Amino acid sequence: MRRLAIGKKISSREVLEDLRAEDIGLLRCMQCGRCTGGCPAAGVFEDFSPRLVMHELIEGETENVLKGDMIWKCGQCYTCHLRCPRGNSPATVILILRELSLKRGYSKDKVKEIAAKCGVLMWKKGVNFYEEGSRELPDEAAYEVEDILRRSGYEAFLKALGVDLP
Amino acid sequence: MSECHYLFKSCILGAYYPEAERCLRVVFDRLDTQYVDDPAQSSCTGHGYHSGIYPLKTTLEVNRRNFSLARGKGCDDIVTSCVTSYATLKEMKKLLKDPIKIYHGLEVLYEHRNEILRGLKYNLEGIKVVTHHGCHYTKIFYDDVKAGDPERPVLLDEIATSLGGEVLDYSERSLCCGMGFNHLLLDQEYCKKIARRKLESIKKVNPDLILVHCPGCLLTLDRFQGILKQEMGLELQIPVLNYTELIALLFGVASDEIGIKTHHVALEGVIERIKE
Numbered sequence: 001m002r003r004l005a006i007g008k009k010i011s012s013r014e015v016l017e018d019l020r021a022e023d024i025g026l027l028r029c030m031q032c033g034r035c036t037g038g039c040p041a042a043g044v045f046e047d048f049s050p051r052l053v054m055h056e057l058i059e060g061e062t063e064n065v066l067k068g069d070m071i072w073k074c075g076q077c078y079t080c081h082l083r084c085p086r087g088n089s090p091a092t093v094i095l096i097l098r099e100l101s102l103k104r105g106y107s108k109d110k111v112k113e114i115a116a117k118c119g120v121l122m123w124k125k126g127v128n129f130y131e132e133g134s135r136e137l138p139d140e141a142a143y144e145v146e147d148i149l150r151r152s153g154y155e156a157f158l159k160a161l162g163v164d165l166p
Numbered sequence: 167m168s169e170c171h172y173l174f175k176s177c178i179l180g181a182y183y184p185e186a187e188r189c190l191r192v193v194f195d196r197l198d199t200q201y202v203d204d205p206a207q208s209s210c211t212g213h214g215y216h217s218g219i220y221p222l223k224t225t226l227e228v229n230r231r232n233f234s235l236a237r238g239k240g241c242d243d244i245v246t247s248c249v250t251s252y253a254t255l256k257e258m259k260k261l262l263k264d265p266i267k268i269y270h271g272l273e274v275l276y277e278h279r280n281e282i283l284r285g286l287k288y289n290l291e292g293i294k295v296v297t298h299h300g301c302h303y304t305k306i307f308y309d310d311v312k313a314g315d316p317e318r319p320v321l322l323d324e325i326a327t328s329l330g331g332e333v334l335d336y337s338e339r340s341l342c343c344g345m346g347f348n349h350l351l352l353d354q355e356y357c358k359k360i361a362r363r364k365l366e367s368i369k370k371v372n373p374d375l376i377l378v379h380c381p382g383c384l385l386t387l388d389r390f391q392g393i394l395k396q397e398m399g400l401e402l403q404i405p406v407l408n409y410t411e412l413i414a415l416l417f418g419v420a421s422d423e424i425g426i427k428t429h430h431v432a433l434e435g436v437i438e439r440i441k442e
Contacts (some may be wrong), residue, residue, distance in 0.1 A: 019222065019261050040342045045360045057425040075346035075356050076216040078305035083317055098218035111219050114351045118214040127209035129176040135180035141206035145228065154220070 012062035018026060018096045028086040029054045035041050035080035035090045048073040050080045050090035057093065066101040070106045108161050115162045121159075123149055124166055167269060168243045169276065169300070170200040170410060173410030174255070176248035179380035179408075185425025186384065189410035190247050190271050194380035195283050196417055197278050202239040206264045211381070212254035212302075216346035222261075228257040233266050243267040246275055247410070249380040256307050259398050267392055272305055272379040272409055273312050276321050279328055287418035287441050290331030292339040295334060297322035298364075298387065300380030322377050329416060338367035344390065345382040358397070361390040365402050374436050376406045384408050392430045403438045415440065 003090065015021060031063060035050040036042045042049050046068055056065045065071060074094045081089040101107045118128040126137030126145045137145065167400045173194075179187035194201050211220045211228050211297050220228075232255070244266060244406055246252045252270045259266055274302065275282065299319040304311055323333045338341050341421030344360030365387065369410060387406045394400040407415075411424045 020257075026272065037260075040344075040360050040363075041346075041356060043363075043365070044356050045256045067392070069171070072218070073350065073356075075344075075349055075360070077301040079301070079342070081214045081306050082305040084429035090382075095216070097219050102218065102223075111217065111348070114217050114348055115219040117218070117351060119219050122209060122211065122214065122220075127180060127215045128179035130177075131181040133173065134184060137208060138205050141208065144231065148231055149224060149225045151316060151406075152224040153219075154224045157221055 012057070015057065015062065015093070016098055020092050020096055023137070024089040024092050025087040026057070027083075027092050029058060030054060030086060032085065034085060035088075038079045038083050040077060040079070041075045045073045050074065050094070052091055053094060053097070054088070057097075061147055063103075065097060066104055067106050069098045069110075071101060072107065084140050102157070102161070105160070112161050112163060115158055115161050119154070119158055119163060121164065123154075167272065168241060168267070170239075170241050171208075171243055171245040171269075171274065172239060172241035173201045174207060174232070174244050174246040174248075175203075175208070176251060176381045177213060178245055178385055182228070182385055183408065183425055183428045184379065185423060185428060186381075186408040186411050187247050189414035189419070189424055190421060191371050192414050193275065193410060193417065194284075194391070197275075197281055199274065199278065201245065202236075202241055204235055204237055205241060210251045210254045210258075212248070212250035213347060215254055216350065217248065217356055225254065226258055226262060229255060230262060230264075233259070233262070233264050236266060241267055245269050245271050247271050247381070247440060248304050249303040250382060251308040252304040256310075261369065262378065267351060268364055270379065272303075272321055272325075275409065275413065276312055276325060279325055282325075282413060283328060286329070286416050288416045289325060290329045290416070290440065293331045293375065293376050293440060294371075295326045295331040295435070296336055296339075296368050296371065297326060297377045298339075298383055300378070300383050303380065307361045314374060322379060325409065326377055329412075333359050334373050336371045336373045338364050341367075341382075342381040343378075343386040345386040350382075350386070355388060357390060357437050358393065361386055362398070364419075365391065365394070366400075368404060369402055374439065376404055377409060378406060379409045381408075388422065389430045403431055405431050407433070412431050
């Protein structure tokens, strides 16, 4: 359990231990709401607010956030990251939470379809997008990438999502 | 910047606008800028990484290989044609503490903007332009934005002006194009609503073209004009050009070689006016 300067607790050590959390000032959030004020996704989805994601996190409600829909509504434009007066990065926190959510076995339905498209293309061709005849890696390079994907745990990641590999 | 750039190719351009990517090479050749085009370079995973389908570890390891390939070719910088590659590589470089330098292709051409003027066959006189800088260029590593303020980057504006064009302002200038990563590949509600907000704000100032430097923005601002017309009856028809296509065109490269057939919104009208 870590204490916040404003007296609130954060329950997920895993979030703080992520390499990306090192300099994003997670614990400096003062709930000013500037992130939500400039957020395009908050204007599209009534129930989405980066400020609220941060609030849940600092209140120790990490599991709720990981199980919920909210983290999948962010469009990853990083306006919140640019504008946060405390140097926090809700967009980066959301990426960390997306990864944790999948690691816990939640949210599979949110990404399975995308992983079945882009992830499988990466595995086979070394690219995220492909159209008939478009650029793909030569065989030897594609095998190298496949080996890296396997060794970095990506094969297991896709299998856990229920995505079949060729 | 180093003598020889490792050219980092984009997945979206490769699949949907291959000529827009080829144009960067054409422009580099005209400017005598040295680069390595390595077929072994893989995707940075960026689009999938921001959609949540790659764990950090996988993105780190895939790009450790890309950095090593660049060094193996004698390059100490990587020049990307995509802004998400730019930001993803910068983030991974930082986390891996790798000394390699990362630039976006627009930054290289911005440095060469005076030489570009010497090679022009046409210019943008009488053409009204709006610009859109990609969020992953301006908003992630905001201290590195080469010209203007991160809230108001002006690389494309300065290039368009130096080419003779008139740059117009619009109210949603700093708004995301609407691409939204996972949203693009799922129900697209975010994409349609944000692209509409952006494009309607652009339509109000009635430009001849939208100038972009990001594959995702090109795809979204170009193709969603068709989707918005079909689903909501919105008449926009604003041509969208990648900076590489525009400069190649002004150098005198033929229209079909800059890939006008890959665009949803017809470019013939504005190209004819540029060539008048």
